[in-house]
Amino acid sequence: MNEIESSLPQVRGPADHSVREQIVLAAGEHFSRYGYDKTTVSDLAKAIGFSKAYIYKFFDSKQAIGEAICAATLDTVVAAVDEALAGASTPTEKLRILFKTLVTTSVSLFFNDRKLYDIAANSAGEGWPSAIAYGQRIRQTLVEIIREGRQAGEFERKTPLDETVHVIYLVMHPYVNPLLLQHNLDLVDDAPTQLSNLVLRSLAP
Amino acid sequence: MNEIESSLPQVRGPADHSVREQIVLAAGEHFSRYGYDKTTVSDLAKAIGFSKAYIYKFFDSKQAIGEAICAATLDTVVAAVDEALAGASTPTEKLRILFKTLVTTSVSLFFNDRKLYDIAANSAGEGWPSAIAYGQRIRQTLVEIIREGRQAGEFERKTPLDETVHVIYLVMHPYVNPLLLQHNLDLVDDAPTQLSNLVLRSLAP
Structure with a gap:
């Protein structure tokens, strides 16, 4: 597995870690209370007690702050997936665990703790770099x-690898993308298992 | 194939066809302009020039009018599917055509002509009888x-029929349900073919 790719946005100005973190933390709370769309950088500055100009030393836009929150959240999902996969032995088991972990972690991050949904939805809907990097990572x-499954003889090798990967990603997409996931919450208990079964039947050599 | 099941809501009062149609037509236009959610039966009555009491002779609620519009729209999709399937010979071809026709007809009805989307989304989101009957029909x-494919030896027979049908429906669902389809419009050109290929690989005997 690759190392987790950092999908943090470009940093402007002094990279003073603690101030950046302070802004990101306060922005996260502000977004969760008032919504990402309805918040301006001026609102954030007022709420944090910094000047707007000072915030712009660290982030070049509201989206850049949203990106930082989003990237950290998506890194959490990737970390959960990597941890779960480390305990799996066969490619078949890995595929099931990947799907299941993506869904349960996404549901828990975006919906059980609703405050991140708004930013994640913006990220997915507008194709932010963090969302794109996340999709590429999956x-x-x-x-x-x-x-690995093809090499082990567990999966068929006739279909081009690109095609196989792309279509499995399409199957997972409605349960990973928060904009779609919000309409699929009544399916998340069973669908990952049922769809994994279908995908595995399609991969039979 | 079954006859198209009528998914019209329960009719109240005189079944005077032309007045009912007049209300449905005017309501459709009113909903498309002002949105289904924002329209009340009083608004409709005013716009059509009928009394509210007269409208209630034909429909017992705003939802019943929405249901009538929705049921007619979904019947259009089912008719398009039946027509397309009539020209197909093998079960494999039928499966491809079913998926493709569902998507193209839904996109054309709900999005190219945006006016029906609002009602279709309400119908899908709130589980109206017309939406449930439509899902059962698919x-x-x-x-x-x-x-047919199992009998012809084209498809595997090990997986329980119910399970096979349910999971294929799950694969189609994001491209059929208008709430999900709105976020998948950039995928509708290729996804039905790619996902049909996956499903057909999973059905190989």
Whole structure:
């Protein structure tokens, strides 16, 4: 597995860690209370007690702050996936665990703790770099699992690898993308297992 | 194939066809302009030039009018599917055509002509009888295709029929349900073919 790719946005000005973190933390709370869309950088400055100009020393836009929150959240999902996969032995088991862990972690982060949903939805809807990097990371994990399964003789090798990976990603997409996931919450208990079964039948050599 | 099941809501009072149609037509236009959620039966009555009491002779609620519009729309999708399937020969071809026709007809009805989306979304989100009947009709069509494919030896028979049908429906669901479809419009050109390929690989005997 690759190392977790950092999907943090470009940093502007002094990289003073504690001030950046303070802004991100306060912004996260402000967004969760008033919504990402309805908050301006001026609102944030007022709420944190910094000047707008000072915030702009660290982030070049509201989106950059949202990106920082989003990237950290998506890194949490990736870390949960990596941890769960470390305990799996076969490619078949890895595929099931990948799907299940993605869904349970996403549901828990975006919906049980509703405050991150708003930012995640913006990120997914507008194709933020953090969301794109996350999608690429999941695809890369899929590539590794499928390749391993083909080498082990567990999965068929006739279909081009790219096609196999892309279509499995399409199957997972409605349960990973928060904009779609919000309409699928009544399915999340059973669908990952049922869809994993379908995908595994399609991968039979 | 079954006859198209009528999913019209319960009719109250005189079943005077032309007045009912007049109300449904005017309501459709009113909803499309002002939105389903924001329209009341009083608004409709005013716009059509009928009394509220007169409208209630034909429909017992705003939802009943929405149901009538929705049921007619969904019947259009089912009719398009039936027509397309009539030209298909093998179960494999039928499965591809079912998926493709569902998506293209839904996109055209709900999005190219945006005015029906609002009602369709309410119908899907709140589980109206018309939406439930529609889902059952699609599943029934799937049952018939899978059963035919199993009998012809084109599809595997190990997986319980119910499970096979349910999971294929799950794969189609994000491209059929308008609430999900709105976030998948950039995928509708290729996803039905790619996902049909996956499903057909999973059905290989």
